[in-house]
Amino acid sequence: MHTLLPIGATRYCNRFAIVEWLQTLMIAVPAELVLLLRVSALTNKHKPLLGCLTALIVAEIVIVVYAMTLPGTNDALILPHIPIDPFHVCILFSDPKMDTAYLASTIAFDSIVFAVTIACTVRESGGRSRSSIMRTIRWDGTLYFCVILSGNVVWMALAVNARPGLKLLNAQCVARSSSRTY
Helix, strand or coil: CCECCCCCHHHHHHHHCCHHHHHHHHHHHHHHHHHHHHHHHHCCCCHHHHHHHHHHHHHHHHHHHHHHHCCCCCEEEECCECCCCCCECEEEECCHHHHHHHHHHHHHHHHHHHHHHHHHHHHHHCCCCCCHHHHHHHHHHHHHHHHHHHHHHHHHHHHHHCCHHHHCCCHHHHHHHHCECC
């Protein structure tokens, strides 16, 4: 049985749910910077490629900052309070166009990094996995790409095509980390 949220919960949720955009950046950008360093090492600091990847990271930041400043498009979806959990969960319900723009840039970044990682490690090993470090780089790159890409593609597909109840399915797990106690 669900109970009613405290008076003012909507106001609190609308005030704090927007922080989920910022949390997304705080997680994604450091990971992408590490991948940028990895690509730099693999390509011997290939400036045009690094410039392209840096531009994608900057685009992600600009999209998030822009999305956070749009009035009336970053509301919270308040989930019913379940008495066994001390937190009231609020999920950011932003403009799907902003979600799509952000996810398109992250998918582009990850795809380029994946292609470069595979190309450089295969070229370096001559098509065979002679070096254990090259095998490790190739395996880790492939694993990272598959995990991140699948999550981003599902998020984008849901944001664009799903009915309202499913649009934020990917946020359920993350919401617990950013929920607020009333």
